[in-house]
Amino acid sequence: MSSILEVQSINKIFPIKKMFKKPLDLKALSDINFTLGTNETLGIVGESGCGKSTLAKVLTKLEAPTSGSIELLKIKYPDYNPKDFHSHIQMVFQDPYQSLNPRKKAFDIIADPLRINTDKSEAEIKELVFVMMKRVGLREEFALRYPHHFSGGQRQRLGIARALMLRPKVLILDEPVSALDVSIQAQVLNLLLELQQDFSLSYLFISHDLSVVQHISDRILVMYLGRVVEYGSRDEIFNNPKHPYTQILLDSAPKIGFKSIATKNDVAPGEAPSALYLPKGCAFAPRCPKKTDHCVKSIPPLEDKYNRMVACLNA
């Protein structure tokens, strides 16, 4: 499998300026490495504040990484001109209510990427838009409606149609189903799976819902406070998680048909610390049930163990 997107040791630091004080560094991403293959789905899992969305922004060039390199189709990010870049990589956002311009009609929302990035005539655009609308399951008469006429699921279809208009190779999906009702989630997930085959897309699927990630992904990247803690194939990670954080994440996810056993003890006490004041050593150590003395001394490296990459000294 050839890789389409290669991310090499990217860091993203946001300087936080405070009046009369030294600026603080917020390490949003630290030393992130991964590759995305053609027609593959990489699931990115983690809680809020772990850097998932910053990663999506860096990958779509909405933010520049502080250091490190990203190659899309073997070309480095700074070497792209914007038009080429955006025809290769596109994004679908979490909230279909806020990511569509309320003053534009559905037709224009879908047509704009073509108008901006290509020299196609309006007649060609019209044809392409209707083909795409049909493909994502929107009826033709919807073209002249405004976003507020649509339900959540239809809006997300609109967002997907817009992202696919330039026939990108990579689609970044930032929590694409979490704002949708349960009965609509399956519809959108099925659509995403079909489109992946039809357009041979590579997905970067960001979600906090583990059952959704397990269903749609080939490989999984687990993040905690800006670092990759575990990275490997779906089955290895879900059937045999090695990092204590991954284990706790899988345990915490509500499962149908299981009575809660841990009524008294919380699986992971406390909350993730602020990325501004990261603890010394492993960032998960303060909440980790398997913590030992050397965990707080140095940051555990991401090592190749048990057929996956894992950043834990005690794994």
Add this chain to the structure above:
Amino acid sequence: MSLLIVENLNIHFKSDRSKDHIHAVRDLSFSLKQGEMLGVVGESGSGKSITNLALMGILADSAIVKADVAKFNGVDLLSLKEKAWQKIRGQEISMIFQDPMTALNPFLSVQFQMIETIQTHLGLSKKDAIDKAVELLNLVGIPSPKDRLKAYPFELSGGMAQRVMIAMAISTNPKLLIADEPTTALDVTIQKQILNLIKMLQEKNNMSVILVTHDLGVVSEYSERLQVMYAGEIIESGKTTDLITHPRHPYTHALLASRPGALVDNLKRMPKTPLPSISGIVPAFHQRPIGCQFNPRCEFVMTECQRSPIAIEVMEPKHREFRCIHPIQSGVIQ
């Protein structure tokens, strides 16, 4: 004895646009025992939040609430005047909301908001109220509660803010706690902590809890009984374990089967294969279908489903109820 009995609750809303009232909740009947946790599952627009607001007596003036019976602890809720409501609301029935960040007043410190509740309902002095607040924050697991009292809501994380909300809600030792999507805005590890906390308090204070959520996983782990709502009606209810393994209504069945992790009839679904999905969307209030509310989306629909409203059917001995003429007979879901 039941703490709460509701029979044939109907909630209409007056509409500016049409003469017809909007029928938001239709013939809702349920009861809740002291110390029991009832899970309520439904998508947006199913009427679950409106029912809760009616139980708290905080619906807007445009709402018309009618019921045959609505008794809480022997008190008829329908005949209550505002003064009497104030004795029950917050004191006997408390509520926590989905988004703790918007439920707390951003301009007031945690202390101000907490002792206001405590002083109003318990009539304590300010000093005693502060002591009580510290004790409550301790109980809900907030580290260094004295310092946290001085904090403003924006200084708290989502999980912490929800703990503060819970502390306020249980400060009066209510008999019933309504938790309306208490963890939807939170991360999974924090979600587990908050649900464990609610469960612990339920058992400790012998408190009844109505846990409203759209996540079937959450209710199946925590609640003893479950009721599924769709388009303003209860379409199925029963013991949680029984209901989720043997759903009888096609909607419940489809909802359970469409979860990516579900095992249907012991068949494990392979990743990256299509999920069984429910076509269409929940009908809007003014476009509710005739007959079974689910019939436009149901794969087993028949002509009699589209004629007249479907009555609820009670199945003994397990006391299962469902609103379907052709219930699903098999289909074990895990």
